[in-house]
Amino acid sequence: EDQVTQSPEALRLQEGESSSLNCSYTVSGLRGLFWYRQDPGKGPEFLFTLYSAGEEKEKERLKATLTKKESFLHITAPKPEDSATYLCAVQRGGGADGLTFGKGTHLIIQP
Amino acid sequence: DAEITQSPRHKITETGRQVTLACHQTWNHNNMFWYRQDLGHGLRLIHYSYGVQDTNKGEVSDGYSVSRSNTEDLPLTLESAASSQTSVYFCASSEYVRGTEAFFGQGTRLTVV
Numbered sequence: 001e002d003q004v005t006q007s008p009e010a011l012r013l014q015e016g017e018s019s020s021l022n023c024s025y026t027v028s029g030l031r032g033l034f035w036y037r038q039d040p041g042k043g044p045e046f047l048f049t050l051y052s053a054g055e056e057k058e059k060e061r062l063k064a065t066l067t068k069k070e071s072f073l074h075i076t077a078p079k080p081e082d083s084a085t086y087l088c089a090v091q092r093g094g095g096a097d098g099l100t101f102g103k104g105t106h107l108i109i110q111p
Numbered sequence: 112d113a114e115i116t117q118s119p120r121h122k123i124t125e126t127g128r129q130v131t132l133a134c135h136q137t138w139n140h141n142n143m144f145w146y147r148q149d150l151g152h153g154l155r156l157i158h159y160s161y162g163v164q165d166t167n168k169g170e171v172s173d174g175y176s177v178s179r180s181n182t183e184d185l186p187l188t189l190e191s192a193a194s195s196q197t198s199v200y201f202c203a204s205s206e207y208v209r210g211t212e213a214f215f216g217q218g219t220r221l222t223v224v
Contacts, residue, residue, distance in 0.1 A: 004153075034212060034213075042217055042218070043215035044201070044215045049211070099154070101154040103152070
């Protein structure tokens, strides 16, 4: 059974205080690992897809990395508008092709 | 701009009633998905479709059904609503089956009383 565990569940940072969110996963034949951002009352918004260990992707203050067991979402010098819930999901190579999601990390950036 | 829309955004229904949630996408994607999101569980896959006339069960499909008569729409039906189906429902679509991102709708908050 595919499993995705995100930590911490919640994180409160000061504006400009860099940190990392963790996503540990167990999946049979990883096809892709996805990061989404979700604002209250809205649907998940796509951020990144990572396909293989060692891959990295960046977008503004966010950088996602991938190893064989986990992924990190690094947030550099965050701003209050980065406050959201960040979701990690995996897709495996066989069987159902929907995504298996973690429970998310609720991030609050205080001015 | 292409988009994916869900309706209604909020609905309250009674136990035992049949309820249908609509999902319409203008991306022209073949693949469409329904998820539910609950506190403590994250998003869980209910049903998905790879194209017209194709439907497949996901992790939590009991009590739900879908039909795909065209590319744009994948309605989700609760045959006989139960309180355990109170949740936020999200529809999503993607271009390819594997390895590409899915785009999500804004969600439907369903309350079964």
